[in-house]
Every structure is written in C-alpha cells, then in structure tokens.
Amino acid sequence: DGGITQSPKYLFRKEGQNVTLSCEQNLNHDAMYWYRQDPGQGLRLIYYSQIVNDFQKGDIAEGYSVSREKKESFPLTVTSAQKNPTAFYLCASSLFLGGSRSTEAFFGQGTRLTVV
Amino acid sequence: KQEVTQIPAALSVPEGENLVLNCSFTDSAIYNLQWFRQDPGKGLTSLLLIQSSQREQTSGRLNASLDKSSGRSTLYIAASQPGDSATYLCAVRHVGPNDYKLSFGAGTTVTVRA
Numbered sequence: 001d002g003g004i005t006q007s008p009k010y011l012f013r014k015e016g017q018n019v020t021l022s023c024e025q026n027l028n029h030d031a032m033y034w035y036r037q038d039p040g041q042g043l044r045l046i047y048y049s050q051i052v053n054d055f056q057k058g059d060i061a062e063g064y065s066v067s068r069e070k071k072e073s074f075p076l077t078v079t080s081a082q083k084n085p086t087a088f089y090l091c092a093s094s095l096f097l098g099g100s101r102s103t104e105a106f107f108g109q110g111t112r113l114t115v116v
Numbered sequence: 117k118q119e120v121t122q123i124p125a126a127l128s129v130p131e132g133e134n135l136v137l138n139c140s141f142t143d144s145a146i147y148n149l150q151w152f153r154q155d156p157g158k159g160l161t162s163l164l165l166i167q168s169s170q171r172e173q174t175s176g177r178l179n180a181s182l183d184k185s186s187g188r189s190t191l192y193i194a195a196s197q198p199g200d201s202a203t204y205l206c207a208v209r210h211v212g213p214n215d216y217k218l219s220f221g222a223g224t225t226v227t228v229r230a
Contacts, residue, residue, distance in 0.1 A: 006159070031216065042120065042205070042220035050216065058217070090159055104150060105207075105218060107160040 003027065006091050006108035012116045013078065013085060021076045021111045023091035032074035033092040033105070036060060043090065049074055078113060086115050118143045118210050122221035130229050135193035137224045139206035144184050147209045151180050151191050154203045154223070163204075164191070196228045 004025045013019045025032065031050055035043040045058030049068040063082025068074055074093075078085045091108045119142040129135060139149070148167045152160040164173045164180045166189065172181045177194040193200055203225045207218040 004159075033216075033218075040222060042222045043207075043218075045217055048216050056216075088157075092160075104162050104165045106162060107152070109159040110157075112157070 004091055004093055004106055004108035006089075006111050008111060009109070011111055011113045013113060014116060016080045018077055018079050019113065021078070021089055021091075021113070023074045023076065023108060024072055025074075025091075025093045025106075025108075026072060027093055027095070027106065028071070029093035029095050029106075030071070031094045032068070033094075034058075034064070034066065034074070034076045035090045035092065037088040037090060037110075046076065046089075085113055088112050118208060118219040120206060120208060120219050120221040122204075122206060122224050124224060125222065126225045126227075128227040128229060129196055131196060131198060133196055133228075135191075135196050135200065135226060135228075137191040137193075137204050137206075137226070139189040139191070139221055141187045141189075141208050141219070143210055144187050145211040146184065147211060147215060149180075149182055149189050149206060149208045150218070151178075151189075152205045152207065154205060156203075160205065196226075198228045198230045201226055201228050 007022045033048045034046040037043050044060050046064050047066045049055035055066050065077045089111045092105045094105045095103045121140045150165045151163040154160050166173045166182045179192045182189045203223040205223040207220045
C-alpha cells in the first residue's frame with residue numbers, strides 16, 4: 001500500500017529539548033516537503049528536498065533542521081532554537097518537482113507537537 | 117508574492133444541497149492548482165489536480181473549475197452528504213524560481229447537516 005507515513009502521531013517536547021519527526025514514503029517520489037499548520041492559517045513551508053543529500057530552506061526554516069540520506073526518508077528535527085514549536089506538522093511528497101509536468105502532492109497524516 | 121484566499125472561511129448546509137467553494141490567487145502564472153480535503157486532526161487528502169492548461173476536472177460528485185486569467189478556482193460538490201463535512205484547502209504551484217512551493221489558502225470548513 002503506497003503512501004507517506006509520519007510518526008509519532010503525537011509528540012511532547014520539554015523546553016530546551018530537540019525532537020525529531022519521522023517521514024517515510026514508498027511512492028518513489030523525488031521531492032519531499034515539510035509544512036507547518038497553525039489554527040486558522042494556511043500551511044507554511046519549512047524545508048523541501050528535491051533529491052537525496054540536497055535540501056533547501058522554505059519560508060520558516062529557523063529553528064528546524066532536516067536530512068535526506070535516503071530517497072524514502074526526510075526526518076525533521078525541531079531544535080530548542082524554535083521558540084514556538086507547538087503546531088501540526090505535515091510531510092508531503094511529489095513525483096516531479098516543478099515545471100509544467102508537475103504532479104500531485106501527497107501528504108502524510110501529520111504529527112501534533114506540543115511543548116510542555 | 118502569491119496570496120491564496122478562500123472565502124467563506126466556514127459554510128453550513130443541509131444534506132442534499134450543492135456546495136460551492138471558492139479559491140482566488142493573486143498571481144495567475146501558475147503550473148497547477150490542487151484541491152485537498154482535511155478531516156480534524158488528520159493529514160491532507162488530494163481531491164483534484166487541475167493543470168494550468170485545463171478548465172476543469174471531475175471526479176465523481178466533485179468538479180473543479182479553473183479560470184487562470186482571473187485567478188479563480190471553484191470546487192463544486194453535488195448532493196452534499198454529512199460525510200462531506202471537513203475543511204477544504206486549495207493550493208497553487210506557481211511559475212518561477214520558487215516553483216517547488218505550493219501556496220495554500222487557509223481553507224473553508226464545511227458542515228453538512230443531516
């Protein structure tokens with residue numbers, strides 16, 4: 001069954017702690033993305049990756065880091081430098097990054113991160 | 117900068133009524149527009165993708181139109197059912213150096229009353 005798997009579903013972070021959100025896809029997609037969703041707002045792009053070992057900052061990358069060591073995996077680390085990390089985090093992937101042949105983006109089920 | 121707006125923010129209709137959801141965007145130079153559904157606490161489910169060269173796409177009770185020149189898309193859901201209750205988001209992929217990005221609207225939350 002092809003898709004995107006995010007884990008954990010819920011995550012709690014203490015002040016000053018780094019936490020890592022997992023994202024795995026078996027769709028053989030090249031591009032992967034991390035978005036943040038806050039109540040009443042549209043999704044905002046944190047990081048994206050076109051290919052293995054390459055990634056670029058999105059609109060709100062401060063306080064976050066990523067890696068892309070495998071095509072299937074794109075983990076997101078929320079560092080202690082992120083001052084307001086409580087949000088819903090969504091991972092996405094697409095087959096073709098851009099241009100007139102761009103394809104659908106598919107999303108995982110999300111991880112809700114709460115600071116305690 | 118691309119701005120995507122969805123009006124209204126919330127909508128409540130009786131079962132059986134047709135739904136009309138609006139999406140507008142400020143920069144008409146787009147590659148495609150995608151409609152998503154989001155249930156509470158869940159991820160996004162892709163409903164329809166319209167390429168910039170297309171005027172509409174249909175899937176079952178769903179029909180989405182695109183008027184690129186005026187920066188508008190409309191999602192029609194025929195004969196609404198309580199199971200259609202969800203938040204609907206539109207997103208555009210725009211032409212240019214940032215064409216990797218999807219710009220999202222804030223969504224329209226739909227309630228279908230039984």
